[in-house]
Amino acid sequence: MSLSRRQSLGLIGAAALAPRAAAAARLAYDLVPQQVADGIWMVEGATDYFSMRNGGAIVNITLLQGASGLIVVDSGPSLRYGEALKAMALGLDIRGVSAVVNTHHHPDHFFGNQVFADVPILALGGTQAAAFADGEAFADNMYRILGDWMRGTEVVPPTAVVEGGDLVIDGRGFEALPLAGHTGSDLALVDRASGNLIAGDLVFFDRAPTTPSADLAAWRAALDVLAGVEASAIVPGHGPYDTGGASIAQTRAYLDWLEAALTGAAREGLDMIEAMDLELPEAFVSMGAMPEEFHRSVAHLYSGIESEVLPLGN
Template sequence: MKRALPSVLLWLVVTVACAAPVAHTAPAAPAQPPDYRLAPREIAAGVWLLEGANADFAPANGCNIINTAFIDTGDGVVVINTGPSREYGAQQRRAVAAVTGAPVRLVLNLNQHPDYFFGNQAYADVGGSALPGTIDGARREGAAYADNLYRLCGDWMRGTEPAPPVHALAPGPRTIGRRTLELIRLEGHTDADLVVLDRAAGIVFAGGLVFRQRIPTTPHAHIGRWLDSLARLQALMEQSGARVLVPSHGPALGGTEAIAQTRAYLQWLDTRLREAASQGRDLAEVMAMPVPEPFARWGALPAEYLRNVTHLYPAHEEAALGQ
């Protein structure tokens, strides 16, 4: 089965995805802040998961499409990603306190996209930590991210301002309490993708490099480097004996099948765009082309596919014209 993309839907999605930033003013405050209904699930001893919707940003999910997590180290908590808004971060921190009663020692933002760090406002006393490239990207693009999320999710974003990470991380082991986390720098999804290996728990937090049953996001993507990073992730899983790979988007729990899914989609997308460019197809034609199985059943279709084409096709057109 292939799912074609109607022309009216193409126009609507691209208009929202590519619109220029606007001022983010929200309507009068509601009686109660929106409730993300966060429900921590313990996936290994001392490791809790908060799973987001397998969907695109939308008011129905409060722009909560990210998987976040926290680890009780015995000497405080490590938080992985802080969600799309100030309110998400506040509710996440209350969930941490309710489960562990321990102070937060370290907040990790795995890349520069807004749902990885907008909840940092709730951790101002700790400050987010990230790779230097992530800090630079979050500072550079944070205001535009906020404008777009306010447009998409309104009241869920109330009081949210960009809160880029402030502490630069170096790759390598980081020991807190009885946990040693291995911080690994990869790239391709963005210019700086942080991966966290909790060897004791047998879990890899792969960030935005891996998507499970969801169309990948590509605003900062370099497909070749991304595929190289997926190969390194596969080797890391095998070498470490990790049993669980948690992506930041899509169903959270599973193993290396999510690496294979992401690789297959990126290879298919790159081939489609390269062939379409060589055939002289214009952007609208490529957007309207059907998406094959199994990708047609994945979350965030068609919006994310349309953004993929918008982000990546111009470079393929330029390359074809230069031949």
């Protein structure tokens, strides 16, 4: 409720301030670092979609001990989230954050960059370009969905470009895998010391994969690469830490089913609304953000699949 609205109701003093305090309390991110390996922490996001309830905190963040501070992989959905992440990092290492990496340009992965402007913010060149190209449109959408959670958030694209292969960030060695498919530019990192694979949104676990920027063939090829990594464990972009390696196969199985189901629906002549009514297989129905994420995927992908299956002029 705005101040003028409160004034118009004649609420003054403590009674008027109470709702404001309650609203401010609701806008607090409660980030809990989970130590997953020696010198590596993960903040696990909610597995539902962006909402006023979760403040957009649906992404997994990884923090790794560097020589002079913490290397943070992905920075969250808002300025306020970035501030909470920065404060949390100070609790783990009094020297704070020494570098940030953005795995890709989706807003929940880089809209916290603003608070880390004093350190290098690394990403693939394609991610940097996409953040410049799409960032403001993403911001409009996030402000529309998340309202006050986004207050003060500005789009700060990555500031330094990395390439594939050997990569040393603040004294810590990684293998950088420049891939694509979830978006046009997806970076996965293998931490040399621990063997952890930080997969970004190429890998989801028990949470429905999102497809607004997806190229399914490229995504499958990327998953083939990741399946060939001898990882000790996987940090997916969304969903729990994966010590058994099931997340890559699960993501792959879902994408395979999604494409086959939508192709079949198009061949049967179903329209988009009818395709949204397709029954989800048992294996996917209990994933986080279902069935809404499937409905969004139909909206993203169906007309393209229809035009492949039913070329104009046939």
